[in-house]
Amino acid sequence: MRVLLVEDDTATSKSIELILKSAGMVVDATQLGEDGLEIGKLYDYDIIVLDLGLPDIDGMEVLRRLRDSRVKTPVLILSGMTQAELKVKGLGTGADDYLTKPFDKNELLARIHAIVRRAAGHSNSVIRTGRLNVNLDSRTVDVDGQPVHLTGKEYGILELLSLRKGTTLTKEMFLNHLYGGMDEPELKIIDVFICKLRKKLAQATGNENYIETVWGRGYVLRDPDETAAAPAKARAS
Incomplete structure (x- = not known):
């Protein structure tokens, strides 16, 4: 899961970043609203965690401009401002949730997971595809x-595929979510991770195929019944 954190207080930012990274998330952090606005429009994030009291432009203005720019990335406002009218304004401007400081780290993680799930159209923490279950909260x-034992990178790929089930994802998207632009290896490493992931899933399911290659584009997660039905449908037509 890739997160953009917009928080001006250095100590708070480092603390939040540590919490999110310990939960297996890739975090990009900035202290300025203008930077958060530009980065949020430029890159593909699962969620933006946004403070309101920023030094250059107000966080509420950042949110408004993001939504005016048709950026649909979910936004969690994380602020020390507790006034009810601000919460109402934030939600009305396009935020998906509003959490006040100080906060419990487990609540923060739970809210992030819930927001990302809802944005992807999933109502609970377990995403089911055929016989395969991915638990976003426990990362299992x-x-x-x-249980199917995966490495951190293998899980990250399967999590992204599950959240966007049925959608073809490019290798660049996987790299962005796994590395966040930091020390990114070559694109072919994604093929290696996918190959290992497929083998583990095949061993666990009796050779069922969950990850389909879309030649020239990337990979997509499908129910094995759907994958098997597609060629048959093509032959029938």
Whole structure:
């Protein structure tokens, strides 16, 4: 999961960044609203965590401009301002949630997971595809209740595929979500991760195919029944 954090207080920013990274998230952080606005428009994030009291432009203005620019990335306002009218204004301007400081780290993580799930059209923490279950909260994977042990990068790929199930994802998108632009390896490393992930899923499911290659474009997660039905439908037509 890739997060953009816009928070001007250095100590608070470092603390939040540590919490998110310990939960396996890739975090890009900035202290300025203008930077957050430009980065948020330029890159693909799962969520933006936004403070209101920024030194250059107000966080509410950042939110308004993001929505005016048709940026649909979910936004969690994280602010020390507790007034009810501000919460109402924030939600009305396009925020998906409003959490006040000080906050409990477990609540912060739970809200982030819930927002990202809802934005992707999933109502609970477990995303099911065929017999495959991906638990976003515990970062675990199982097949019919039997755990499938993945590396951090393998899980990150499967999590992104699950959140955007049925959508073709490019290798560049995987790199951005796994590395956040920092020390990115070559694109072909994604093929290696996908190959290893496929083998583990095949072993756990009796050779069912969940990850489909879309030649020249990337990869997509589908229910094995859908993957098998597609060629048959093409032949019938």
